[in-house]
Amino acid sequence: MQGKVKRKGQPLVRHYTNNMKIPKKIKVAGHIYKIKWDDKRLSDDGYVGESDHHLDMIYLCRYFKREQPRTDSEIEETFIHEILHAIDVNYNNHALSEKEVTRLAVGLHQVLKDNFNL
C-alpha cells in the first residue's frame, strides 16, 4: 500500500514528456495481477495504491483523497511501488519494509524514466 509521499519543496509539476503506459494486467511470478483504477476504495484514507496478493489485484488512484489530481509521474511511481510489493511477496518472502519498497520504487521509477524513454 502506498500513502501520500511527501517531498519537501518539490512543486507538483510534470517532470517528463512521455508517460509510462499502465497495462490492464501484469504477470508477476506466474500470477496475473489485474490493474484496477479505484479511487473510492482507497482515496478517502489517503492511500493511492494497494496490491492484493490473494486476489492478484493492484488498485491505483487518479486522485489524492478524491480531490487532488495526481500527476502521471506520481501514478507511475505508485504502480512501480505496487509491482515491487508483488515481487517482494512472491520472490522475497515479504521481507521488505514499506519504507524500503517506497525508496526502491522512487529509484526504479527514476532509472526507468530517465533511461528507457518511458
Ligand SMILES: [Zn+2]
Ligand atoms: Zn506499499
